[in-house]
Amino acid sequence: MKPVDALLEIVRSEGVRHVFGNPGTTELPFLEALVDAPDLPYVLGLQEGSVVAMADGYARATGRTAFVNLHVAAGLANGLIGLLNASRSRTPMVVLAGQQDQRHLQADPMLAGDLVGLASPAVKSAVEVHQPYDLPVLLRRAFALARRTPSGPVFVSVPMDVLSSSSSVDVPAVSRVSAPGxxxxxxxxxxxxAEATSPVIVAGDGVGRDGVVPALVSLAERLGAPVWSQPMFDGVDFPGSHPLYAGMLPPRHEAIRAELEAHDVVVIVGCHAFMPHHWTPGSPIPDGCAVVQLDADPAEIGRNFPVAAGLAGALGATLAAVEEALAGEVRPSTAAAVEARVAAIGGRISEKRAAVERAARDRYGPAPLDPPAAMHAVASGLPDDAVVVEEAITAGLALRTVLRLDRPRSYVHTIGGGLGWGVGAAIGTRLGDPSRPVVAVLGDGCTMFGLQGLWSAVRYRVPVTFVVVNNGEYRTLKETLDGLAGPSAAAGTYVGLDLPGLDWQAGAKLFGMASTRVAHTEELRALVAGAGDRTEPLLVEVPVTAHGGRSG
Known part of the structure; x- marks a missing residue:
């Protein structure tokens, strides 16, 4: 079969059900072939950042490798922000971009470029196909590598003469590789x-990705250990309503160390090096605290701090083996100590949650809304089976303190830091699992970076509820600047950090999307509660007070 037909055959056999893309001239042979492939619908995005973000959300919702089509160097460059996010979040995807015809590459034709060199820093692997017979092999290799631990995006550049070739090529079968034990x-x-007197667990995003939350819950209950999520976690790695769930560790080594100080053993499961945001001196691990680290990726074990015991292997199987061995170590006195720890920890956590709930609820009122109150309204209004896609920076931190999500894949975030991801990721999430309503909680600055994605939501009638938190500023930067400069910065003078005059209802109208602006916290809660009944996308603008208490 021809190379382009082999491409379609391979992506089908690899579980691809949608192609996310923004095409150009070098991909025309691919688009022509898709005319006769109705089982592979092409989901068009108006900008490549939105395209890659949609694929990211889709891959996470389905558990399958996503497939992306970009166009030459410029399209790839626009998509790099999404690839950086996918790499950080370890989202498996294969990205194919068309290269100019090889027969005139030496003439430096318009749109040509070093696609492999451009993509390499943002992906697990980047290759260019030079012969038609190499395309099937390299594409199979790309899918296998995207799935392999640690999973992530893989890039393949395909020149136009390869895609349009009429040469006959063979399609290698899918390789079935056993999962690691x-x-x-x-x-x-x-x-x-077994000898720990005050153990604590840090749940990393590997727990949620690998679907082993129940196994970690069982271990936490056996140890009588509180469980923290890694800083800025990307998904549900431990049930939010569980009495042992302590919340999210702050993204600074100094603050992490303070939270872990009272413990003699810390168990770190599926966590990439804590990923601090702002630098503070010292290790995140307190002196005298032993580290037991479990990870599917051997490179993570002892990567940033010494471990007393490091276990490299599949998380589910390793957690089961640890718990089975621990069961033989339990003595009556140990069981009593664990029971007492669980009761004490649960009591402290319950009191803390109640205080946060009261403080947020007491701030309900008319617009502009108090940010923690607005996030409480979102959390309390969510339908039971909803998925929250969050890219709200400062408002997102408040949201994390009141969310009580237990079901896996109910929370989607990216630790990559490339803004504009949230709109596209929400669309891809809903396309990947149409059975669950999706509520996207987005900052106004983040939404501006990914605004073009709204067109795709309207075009494909994807019923996402887009909650845009409008404070008219880059609030996180102001708060960080205040912290760095100290109290003397209270005068409130900032350069380049204000976003006045954004009319979100007008923005929604540009793409043909329905919108509303909330006037009260209770109205916001009601709108979120209706997310499961929508058949079309809706943009909900939420005016909130700005930094320093001013109107947004």
Whole structure:
């Protein structure tokens, strides 16, 4: 079969059900072939950042590798922000971009460029196909690599003469590779855990990605250990309503160390090095605290701090092996100590949650809304089966304190830091699982970076509820600047950090999307509660007070 037909055959056999893209001239042979492939609908985005973000959300919702089509160097450059996010969040996707015809590359034709060099820093691997018979092999290799731990995006550049070739090529079969098993030796970890008097667990995003939340819950209950999520977590890694769930660790080593100070053993599961945001001196691990680290990626073990016991292997199998071995270590006195710890920890966490709830609820009122109150209204209004896609920066921090999501894949975030991801990710999330309503909680600055994605939501009638928190500023930068400069910065003079005059209802109208502006916190809660009944997308503008208490 021809190379382009082999491409379609391979993506089908790899589980691809949608192609996300923004095409150009070098992809025309691919688009022509898709005319006769109704089982592979092409989801068009108006800008490549939105395209990659849609694929990111889709891959996470389905658990399958996403497939993306970009156009030459310029299209790839626009998509790089999404690839950086996908790499950080370890989202498996294969990105194919058309290159100019090889027969005139030496003449430096318009639109040509070093696609491999451009993509390489943002992906696991980047290759260019030079012969038609290499396309099937390299494409199969790309899908296998995208899935392999640590998963992530893989880039393939395909010149137009390869895509349009009429040469006959063979299609290699899908390779079936067994999943890795448990760590081969858990004895040292079990010995440390059995002797711990005050253990604590840090749940990383590997727990949610690998679907092993129940196994971690079982281990936490057996140890009587509070569980923190890694800083700026990307998904549900531990049930938010569980009495042992302590919340999110702050993204600074100094603050992490303070939270872990009272413990003698910390169990770190599926976590990439804590990913601090702002620098503070010292290690995140307190002196005298033993680390037991579990990860599917051997490179993570002991990467940033020494470990007393490191277990590299599939998280589910390794957690099961650890718990089975721990069951033989339990003595009556130990069981009583664990029961007492669980009661004490649960009591403290319950009191803390109640205080946060009261403070937020007391601030309900007319617009502009208080940000923590607005986020409480969103959290309390969510339908039971909703998915929250969050890219709200400062408002997102408040949202995390009141969310009580237990179901896996109910929360979607990216730790990559490339703004504009949220709109597209919400669309891809809903396309990937149409059975669950999607509420996207977005900052106004973030939404501006991904605004073109709204067109795709309207074009494909994707019923996402887009909640745009409008404070008219880059609030996180003002707060950070205040912290760096100290109290003397209270005069409130900032350069380049204000976003006045944005009319979000007018922006929605540009793309043909219905919109509304909330006037009260209770109205916001009601709008979010209706997310499951929508058949079309809706933009909800939420005016909130700005930094320093001013109107947004």
């Amino acid at each position: 448990a760590s081969s030796d858990v004895s040292s970890a079990v010995r440390i855990l």
